[in-house]
Amino acid sequence: MRPITLQLQPESSQPLYIQLYEYLKAEIAAGGIAAGEKLPSLRKIARDLGISVTTAEMAYSQLLVEGYVESRPQSGYYAGALRAPAQTGGGPRAAAGDIDFDTYPFEEARYKYDLSCFDFVKWKKCMSKVLNEHSALLLFESDPQGEKVLRHEISKYLYTSRGVICRPEQIVISAGTQSLISYLARIMRHMSIDHVATEDPGYAPVQNIFRDHGFAITRIPVEQDGIVIERLPVNIPSAVYVSPSNQFPTGSVMPIGRRYQLLEWASANHSIILEDDYDSELRYFGKPVPALQGLDEGDCVVYFGSFSSTLFPAIRISYMVLPRPMADLFQQIKGDYNQPCSKEEQLTLAMFMENGYYYTNIRRLRSLYSQKLQAVLAAFARYAPGFVTPLNTNSGINITLRVRTSLTPEELSARAGSISLHVRPVASLTDQETAALIFYYNQVPLAEIDESVRDMIDLWRS
Amino acid sequence: MRPITLQLQPESSQPLYIQLYEYLKAEIAAGGIAAGEKLPSLRKIARDLGISVTTAEMAYSQLLVEGYVESRPQSGYYAGALRAPAQTGGGPRAAAGDIDFDTYPFEEARYKYDLSCFDFVKWKKCMSKVLNEHSALLLFESDPQGEKVLRHEISKYLYTSRGVICRPEQIVISAGTQSLISYLARIMRHMSIDHVATEDPGYAPVQNIFRDHGFAITRIPVEQDGIVIERLPVNIPSAVYVSPSNQFPTGSVMPIGRRYQLLEWASANHSIILEDDYDSELRYFGKPVPALQGLDEGDCVVYFGSFSSTLFPAIRISYMVLPRPMADLFQQIKGDYNQPCSKEEQLTLAMFMENGYYYTNIRRLRSLYSQKLQAVLAAFARYAPGFVTPLNTNSGINITLRVRTSLTPEELSARAGSISLHVRPVASLTDQETAALIFYYNQVPLAEIDESVRDMIDLWRS
Numbered sequence: 001m002r003p004i005t006l007q008l009q010p011e012s013s014q015p016l017y018i019q020l021y022e023y024l025k026a027e028i029a030a031g032g033i034a035a036g037e038k039l040p041s042l043r044k045i046a047r048d049l050g051i052s053v054t055t056a057e058m059a060y061s062q063l064l065v066e067g068y069v070e071s072r073p074q075s076g077y078y079a080g081a082l083r084a085p086a087q088t089g090g091g092p093r094a095a096a097g098d099i100d101f102d103t104y105p106f107e108e109a110r111y112k113y114d115l116s117c118f119d120f121v122k123w124k125k126c127m128s129k130v131l132n133e134h135s136a137l138l139l140f141e142s143d144p145q146g147e148k149v150l151r152h153e154i155s156k157y158l159y160t161s162r163g164v165i166c167r168p169e170q171i172v173i174s175a176g177t178q179s180l181i182s183y184l185a186r187i188m189r190h191m192s193i194d195h196v197a198t199e200d201p202g203y204a205p206v207q208n209i210f211r212d213h214g215f216a217i218t219r220i221p222v223e224q225d226g227i228v229i230e231r232l233p234v235n236i237p238s239a240v241y242v243s244p245s246n247q248f249p250t251g252s253v254m255p256i257g258r259r260y261q262l263l264e265w266a267s268a269n270h271s272i273i274l275e276d277d278y279d280s281e282l283r284y285f286g287k288p289v290p291a292l293q294g295l296d297e298g299d300c301v302v303y304f305g306s307f308s309s310t311l312f313p314a315i316r317i318s319y320m321v322l323p324r325p326m327a328d329l330f331q332q333i334k335g336d337y338n339q340p341c342s343k344e345e346q347l348t349l350a351m352f353m354e355n356g357y358y359y360t361n362i363r364r365l366r367s368l369y370s371q372k373l374q375a376v377l378a379a380f381a382r383y384a385p386g387f388v389t390p391l392n393t394n395s396g397i398n399i400t401l402r403v404r405t406s407l408t409p410e411e412l413s414a415r416a417g418s419i420s421l422h423v424r425p426v427a428s429l430t431d432q433e434t435a436a437l438i439f440y441y442n443q444v445p446l447a448e449i450d451e452s453v454r455d456m457i458d459l460w461r462s
Numbered sequence: 463m464r465p466i467t468l469q470l471q472p473e474s475s476q477p478l479y480i481q482l483y484e485y486l487k488a489e490i491a492a493g494g495i496a497a498g499e500k501l502p503s504l505r506k507i508a509r510d511l512g513i514s515v516t517t518a519e520m521a522y523s524q525l526l527v528e529g530y531v532e533s534r535p536q537s538g539y540y541a542g543a544l545r546a547p548a549q550t551g552g553g554p555r556a557a558a559g560d561i562d563f564d565t566y567p568f569e570e571a572r573y574k575y576d577l578s579c580f581d582f583v584k585w586k587k588c589m590s591k592v593l594n595e596h597s598a599l600l601l602f603e604s605d606p607q608g609e610k611v612l613r614h615e616i617s618k619y620l621y622t623s624r625g626v627i628c629r630p631e632q633i634v635i636s637a638g639t640q641s642l643i644s645y646l647a648r649i650m651r652h653m654s655i656d657h658v659a660t661e662d663p664g665y666a667p668v669q670n671i672f673r674d675h676g677f678a679i680t681r682i683p684v685e686q687d688g689i690v691i692e693r694l695p696v697n698i699p700s701a702v703y704v705s706p707s708n709q710f711p712t713g714s715v716m717p718i719g720r721r722y723q724l725l726e727w728a729s730a731n732h733s734i735i736l737e738d739d740y741d742s743e744l745r746y747f748g749k750p751v752p753a754l755q756g757l758d759e760g761d762c763v764v765y766f767g768s769f770s771s772t773l774f775p776a777i778r779i780s781y782m783v784l785p786r787p788m789a790d791l792f793q794q795i796k797g798d799y800n801q802p803c804s805k806e807e808q809l810t811l812a813m814f815m816e817n818g819y820y821y822t823n824i825r826r827l828r829s830l831y832s833q834k835l836q837a838v839l840a841a842f843a844r845y846a847p848g849f850v851t852p853l854n855t856n857s858g859i860n861i862t863l864r865v866r867t868s869l870t871p872e873e874l875s876a877r878a879g880s881i882s883l884h885v886r887p888v889a890s891l892t893d894q895e896t897a898a899l900i901f902y903y904n905q906v907p908l909a910e911i912d913e914s915v916r917d918m919i920d921l922w923r924s
Contacts, residue, residue, distance in 0.1 A: 066718055067687075067718035082722055120600075132515075135516070139905060312600045312601055313601055314599070316804065317804060340778060342776075342803075343777075362584070443601060
């Protein structure tokens with residue numbers, strides 16, 4: 001081997017053994033010490049470099065662990081056999097650039113937004129309380145079913161706000177519909193259900209998830225008062241996915257008589273109803289329609305809810321309420337899953353609800369969004385009569401639009417996007433003469449609504 | 463109960479929680495607090511004594527562990543041993559009872575824990591900054607690939623700490639191995655890979671996830687220097703799942719020569735290597751061994767990392783680094799997924815890393831856990847020579863134990879659990895004469911390790 005030319009730097013922040021280790025590693029990699037060549041003994045290298053034997057030994061052990069050096073009993077240390085790594089070009093430092101919190105928000109915020117939609121001060125207060133007083137809880141993984149304290153708050157909320165009757169044990173919390181349906185798919189197989197009926201038009205992602213899980217899908221038409229019950233499968237156990245309080249995307253509401261008919265269908269066919277109750281807290285005209293689940297006496301309704309519209313969009317906390325027999329089946333499989341939802345956010349939300357802030361926020365949103373919706377409807381009436389027809393105008397954070405145009409919905413969406421408005425195409429409602437779209441007006445500040453709608457209409461007409 | 467007359471001594475060498483614990487224990491023993499009598503709530507006793515809720519909580523936990531106090535889930539803390547309250551029948555309101563943040567922690571904290579493992583003050587500081595200055599970001603859903611600002615921080619961290627070379631575009635963030643492998647499964651099918659080789663013994667959950675996704679599994683034996691490369695499939699494209707820097711559960715480290723051999727195998731067979739680098743930052747003897755990914759020149763290594771061991775266990779942020787061609791494939795499918803990880807936590811973590819706190823925390827953990835590990839090894843040497851043999855002693859947050867006993871690992875685990883120690887059976891290493899277990903010593907406070915190990919050994923011998 002080449003003589004050792006290492007100059008140790010005792011004042012360096014790098015320990016001496018690391019300096020020696022780095023030197024020898026580089027020498028071995030570069031071939032200055034050939035594979036199989038014997039290294040100086042610990043005592044010799046310690047004496048030559050003026051370091052302790054222990055320091056030399058630590059450097060050698062590290063080389064040994066990584067395989068750069070081999071130890072032969074009674075003989076000493078030898079350079080290991082390896083191929084030298086070629087020089088890599090560039091490296092991540094050059095590539096990484098300077099992404100930081102100064103420039104970041106501007107890249108992310110593609111659409112207009114309204115900070116008054118959520119009370120981040122109260123949220124921070126609850127988060128701080130969790131971190132100050134209950135941080136020990138974060139030293140344990142979350143219950144796969146969701147934090148009990150949050151399930152408890154949800155059960156109270158659902159009872160008072162939506163007429164849903166359940167115990168915390170029946171609630172399963174997860175990060176979005178996809179994982180909830182994965183659990184459900186396993187439970188449904190236990191129940192010999194392999195068929196799902198969905199609304200047409202309806203919420204496509206749910207259909208796709210069930211199809212991915214191997215379920216057969218039947219699409220049932222939706223009329224003025226909801227899904228056509230007479231077309232549902234009979235004599236085989238199946239599941240039907242419905243949004244009776246706010247059908248997507250038509251906004252139709254299922255009247256009470258039809259609800260009882262749907263429950264009877266389920267009970268007569270050993271079938272279940274999957275009730276998606278999205279956005280139903282946000283109803284601006286009239287009283288919110290109570291959930292189907294509260295009418296169910298045959299343990300056949302699975303209820304789905306989420307916090308994305310009533311808290312802030314980045315939060316991904318969704319839940320489902322299982323009938324008791326299905327909740328028992330969930331207990332048998334839950335050990336196979338980890339909880340994807342942040343425990344910190346689950347606890348913060350439980351605190352937020354316990355303190356009544358969630359109720360306050362919904363009341364505030366209902367008032368704010370109903371003003372926004374009035375402004376939106378007034379603007380379309382003013383700037384686009386006969387050109388744009390609003391369809392679903394009673395609830396939620398968006399409005400369905402039918403536009404009389406030869407442009408595609410994708411083209412309309414792109415033009416709206418160019419002035420930071422969030423508009424999504426709806427293929428299922430688009431036809432030869434009109435394009436259907438969903439306009440998320442809730443994030444546009446109230447004062448900007450009139451001007452935003454006017455500018456959008458101008459872009460759509462040109 | 464008698465009024466509390468305790469005078470806390472803040473200058474005493476005895477921690478405040480021990481003083482409170484001793485006082486309450488004496489009171490209960492002397493009958494000053496009668497069996498069955500309700501104790502003050504955590505908040506009340508904290509306020510009355512001018513201590514933090516956490517301090518009160520630690521005293522109560524200890525009393526709970528020792529049986530001086532019982533916790534009734536929907537009510538509070540009671541002195542002495544009492545029968546649990548009978549289940550109340552009726553609707554959801556009766557059932558919901560009074561689960562709240564006073565009683566909650568004790569039900570959750572099944573094991574000993576150590577609050578000094580993570581700096582929640584700094585975390586809270588970062589979280590507050592996100593909520594104060596960047597709350598607009600929370601009005602948009604997270605990128606399905608993960609927040610760019612966090613991917614940027616991870617790429618810098620991986621380069622300096624683990625020798626991993628990547629751009630932020632190659633990183634995919636998700637909530638645990640399961641969802642990462644779901645993405646990977648789709649990408650691998652695009653690459654016509656339908657075969658996965660895994661380590662035997664190895665990390666079973668990963669095998670199960672691949673099997674659930676329809677992949678064929680071959681189990682390859684692990685020897686002193688890692689997986690036996692000569693037994694890997696040839697002439698068909700496949701994937702091999704390895705943990706070269708800290709094999710689970712044997713702790714073996716793959717030497718540099720073998721690493722190059724593994725890379726050559728992958729390159730020759732159009733195959734990929736899935737490198738699980740879990741816990742490799744936490745190496746207590748010598749320097750962490752650099753990752754295999756940094757040696758890869760053939761775009762064949764997928765690197766997996768996680769924050770569960772280096773932050774706090776409740777956080778579920780994991781990530782993988784894809785070779786560039788696979789990262790391009792991910793771009794094509796990412797629109798089908800939602801990001802399950804909390805955006806709030808992703809942004810907080812990016813801030814925590816940007817400020818250098820993450821590095822400080824790892825240095826602190828390395829020092830704290832290495833002291834704990836020494837104490838654990840000393841205790842086994844003292845109380846159980848020839849009875850318990852520690853196997854994997856160089857890194858991580860746990861230690862593998864081989865126990866010479868006729869008891870099953872499940873029985874040993876249950877006994878350890880009875881004194882709040884977290885010990886998990888390892889079926890793959892258990893044989894006729896010995897039971898193999900993994901002991902999570904990291905959460906046991908340093909001062910309690912000797913006594914905890916002694917008590918556990920007593921329970922295992924009896």
